[in-house]
Amino acid sequence: MQFAEELTQSLMVQMIHTMSENGVDVGEKGFIRDMAMVISMVNGSIYRDLGMPHITQKFMEEYVEIDEVDGSFQTEVDFETIVELANLVEEDYDDPEIS
Numbered sequence: 001m002q003f004a005e006e007l008t009q010s011l012m013v014q015m016i017h018t019m020s021e022n023g024v025d026v027g028e029k030g031f032i033r034d035m036a037m038v039i040s041m042v043n044g045s046i047y048r049d050l051g052m053p054h055i056t057q058k059f060m061e062e063y064v065e066i067d068e069v070d071g072s073f074q075t076e077v078d079f080e081t082i083v084e085l086a087n088l089v090e091e092d093y094d095d096p097e098i099s
Helices: 002-021 029-049 055-063 079-094
Strands: 064-069 072-077
Touching: 002 029, 029 055, 055 064
Parallel strands: none
Antiparallel strands: 064 072
Protein backbone atom coordinates (compact mmCIF):
# COMPACT_ATOMS: atom_id res chain seq x y z
CA MET A 1 0.00 0.00 0.00
CA GLN A 2 2.75 2.42 0.90
CA PHE A 3 4.48 1.80 -2.44
CA ALA A 4 1.24 2.57 -4.32
CA GLU A 5 0.66 5.74 -2.35
CA GLU A 6 4.23 6.97 -2.85
CA LEU A 7 4.21 6.17 -6.58
CA THR A 8 0.89 7.97 -7.03
CA GLN A 9 2.23 11.00 -5.19
CA SER A 10 5.40 11.05 -7.28
CA LEU A 11 3.47 10.81 -10.54
CA MET A 12 1.00 13.51 -9.54
CA VAL A 13 3.69 15.93 -8.38
CA GLN A 14 5.45 15.57 -11.74
CA MET A 15 2.21 16.00 -13.70
CA ILE A 16 1.02 19.01 -11.72
CA HIS A 17 4.45 20.63 -11.96
CA THR A 18 4.45 20.17 -15.75
CA MET A 19 0.94 21.57 -16.00
CA SER A 20 1.93 24.60 -13.92
CA GLU A 21 4.97 25.19 -16.14
CA ASN A 22 2.58 25.27 -19.10
CA GLY A 23 0.27 27.89 -17.67
CA VAL A 24 -2.38 25.77 -15.95
CA ASP A 25 -3.65 27.46 -12.77
CA VAL A 26 -2.95 24.62 -10.35
CA GLY A 27 -4.19 26.66 -7.40
CA GLU A 28 -7.69 27.09 -8.79
CA LYS A 29 -10.44 25.35 -6.80
CA GLY A 30 -11.84 23.49 -9.83
CA PHE A 31 -8.39 22.21 -10.75
CA ILE A 32 -7.84 20.90 -7.24
CA ARG A 33 -11.20 19.11 -7.37
CA ASP A 34 -10.31 17.56 -10.74
CA MET A 35 -6.94 16.41 -9.43
CA ALA A 36 -8.55 14.68 -6.45
CA MET A 37 -10.42 12.45 -8.90
CA VAL A 38 -7.35 11.89 -11.10
CA ILE A 39 -5.25 10.98 -8.06
CA SER A 40 -7.83 8.42 -6.91
CA MET A 41 -8.04 6.87 -10.37
CA VAL A 42 -4.24 6.63 -10.73
CA ASN A 43 -4.03 5.11 -7.27
CA GLY A 44 -6.68 2.54 -8.22
CA SER A 45 -4.71 1.60 -11.33
CA ILE A 46 -1.56 1.02 -9.34
CA TYR A 47 -3.46 -1.02 -6.76
CA ARG A 48 -4.93 -3.16 -9.57
CA ASP A 49 -1.45 -3.83 -10.96
CA LEU A 50 -0.35 -4.93 -7.49
CA GLY A 51 -3.36 -7.25 -7.22
CA MET A 52 -4.97 -5.12 -4.51
CA PRO A 53 -8.58 -3.92 -4.46
CA HIS A 54 -9.38 -0.20 -4.62
CA ILE A 55 -12.75 1.51 -4.58
CA THR A 56 -12.20 3.18 -7.99
CA GLN A 57 -11.71 -0.11 -9.84
CA LYS A 58 -15.44 -0.92 -9.99
CA PHE A 59 -16.11 2.57 -11.34
CA MET A 60 -13.57 2.10 -14.13
CA GLU A 61 -14.90 -1.37 -14.96
CA GLU A 62 -18.48 -0.09 -15.21
CA TYR A 63 -17.89 3.11 -17.16
CA VAL A 64 -14.88 2.47 -19.38
CA GLU A 65 -15.24 0.14 -22.36
CA ILE A 66 -12.08 -1.35 -23.82
CA ASP A 67 -11.88 -3.14 -27.15
CA GLU A 68 -8.95 -4.60 -29.04
CA VAL A 69 -8.90 -3.50 -32.67
CA ASP A 70 -6.09 -4.51 -35.02
CA GLY A 71 -3.76 -5.30 -32.14
CA SER A 72 -4.28 -2.07 -30.22
CA PHE A 73 -6.68 -1.11 -27.47
CA GLN A 74 -9.38 1.49 -27.89
CA THR A 75 -11.24 2.90 -24.92
CA GLU A 76 -14.45 4.81 -24.50
CA VAL A 77 -15.66 6.42 -21.28
CA ASP A 78 -19.43 6.36 -20.82
CA PHE A 79 -19.73 9.98 -19.75
CA GLU A 80 -23.40 10.08 -20.72
CA THR A 81 -24.32 7.55 -18.02
CA ILE A 82 -21.99 9.17 -15.50
CA VAL A 83 -23.66 12.56 -16.07
CA GLU A 84 -27.14 10.99 -15.82
CA LEU A 85 -26.20 9.42 -12.48
CA ALA A 86 -24.74 12.69 -11.21
CA ASN A 87 -27.94 14.49 -12.21
CA LEU A 88 -30.05 11.91 -10.35
CA VAL A 89 -27.98 12.37 -7.22
CA GLU A 90 -28.27 16.15 -7.58
CA GLU A 91 -32.05 15.89 -7.96
CA ASP A 92 -32.25 13.82 -4.77
CA TYR A 93 -30.48 16.61 -2.88
CA ASP A 94 -32.65 19.30 -4.49
CA ASP A 95 -35.96 17.56 -3.72
CA PRO A 96 -36.16 16.73 -0.01
CA GLU A 97 -38.53 13.92 0.93
CA ILE A 98 -41.94 14.91 2.19
CA SER A 99 -42.97 13.01 5.29
